[in-house]
Amino acid sequence: MPSDAATIEELLQPLRDDPKHSAVLLDVDGVLAPIVAQPDDAHMPETTRRPLIEVAKRYGTVACVSGRRASDARRIVSLGTIAYLGSHGSEVLLPGSIAPVLDGELMAWTQRVQAFAHDAFGEKLRRLRVRLEDKEAIAALHWRGVPDEDDALAAIEDVAEAAEKAGFVTHWGRKVLEIRPPVRIDKGAGLVGLLGETDLAAAVYVGDDVTDLDAFRGLSELQERGRLGYAVRVGVRSDETPVALEEEADTLVDGPEGVRGLLRALLL
Template identity: 40%
Template sequence: MRPRLSRLAVLLDVDGTLAPVREHWDEAEVPPATREIIGRLAERAGLVALVSGRPLTDLERMTGRADLPAAGNHGLELRRPGEEGAPLPEVAAHLGALADLMARWRGEFAAAGIGIEDKGATVSFHYRTADDPPAAAELLMGPVAADARAAGLRTTPGRKILEIRPPVEADKGTAVHALLAGRDDLDVAIFIGDDVTDADGWRALSELVAAGRLQRGIAVLACSAETPDGLAERADLVVDGTSGAAAALEALVAD
């Protein structure tokens, strides 16, 4: 049985879930057909929100929507319903360490073909298009990650990416809690994602159900050839990549 839309929250990762992954991260966007489905769903569901590792400005560009509630930079930026988006106050103290890290490694990254995505509150290093991806991964996951941790920063690997972030207690799980805070009008929440960081959002749904704030939480995986091992076993439902995610959203609004 489909949940009642007016009491349903739909929480959506973007890259690899709504937007196909591209060779260059700045080329990714949500297809027009999926944007249209999201628009119809936003008109009828209790909440439709984006929960992404991208900054809020990227989410607006990729979806064409500046009005949706959203969490960017894995919860380090928040735009709650009816509010302007902003970084968490604790982030500012660590921006200098992020800038210094990028400066130390910029030359070596350029030589290796590693892309640097400065997202303001975080920075992501992409090795999908590096000259030698395995060697680039070894560099990032070894000495670069160690350098970041020595500077008091946190590291999070992903799909052909290493993200460096401030040591602030924020992830997609804390973002879900923030976006659903005070929403007693919601009974069911669905979180659709494609990577290990999305499991934090799934965990938050389980916590909200255990606390009696939701009747049900549904973890949906948009599966692909790059899906990390063991992730499918943690999901309630597995769909086929971005096309499967779009089909699942369409099914929610189908008459």
């Protein structure tokens, strides 16, 4: 994949040509904020925040799309003038809003998902220092940075098998397993929900994980519906970059530093 600055500037030109009718859509962890061992320690550097503020002023739609809760994503980015799609698009926190709008169908599953997750989160997972994250209709098990990641993964695989037998859907990410209800939850659906009634000249999505492939496909869905003219899909390279992301991205940038350069390119 090409990733030099000239190529990226060329790919972004349709957005710069009509910024008020263009959308800038970004994942948070590994994109705006570097990946860290403890999720609560994640933060977006001020050197990234400054160009993001200017992008938010210039472009018609700017949103962060995260697997985290929307409120948590906004805490990390610390910018209230943009939208946040949290829990892979199942909750929407609009600019200036205090509380997110939740998907009613998904919320009906919350108690069942969380009850299963808390029952499964037994002494073995605690001993292995696996972390359980409550995301309303999604429960996530994280094992990044635990003392024995291989043992933790083996134990979590057992949980995944039990979850599927119980009728839930499992979704694997970078050192995280999500237990979801058997209804559609993905970043692509979230983007279509957010932008589906808006006619856009152009959009860029920037992501680093397998869940961002759904967002790439969400842009294609908007194009097929006639709601979006031009789309560019940017993958963020790291030592954990999924092969599928490299294959489906239009271009790649190197880590959050490369994303910062992309934001500055949008301001040229």
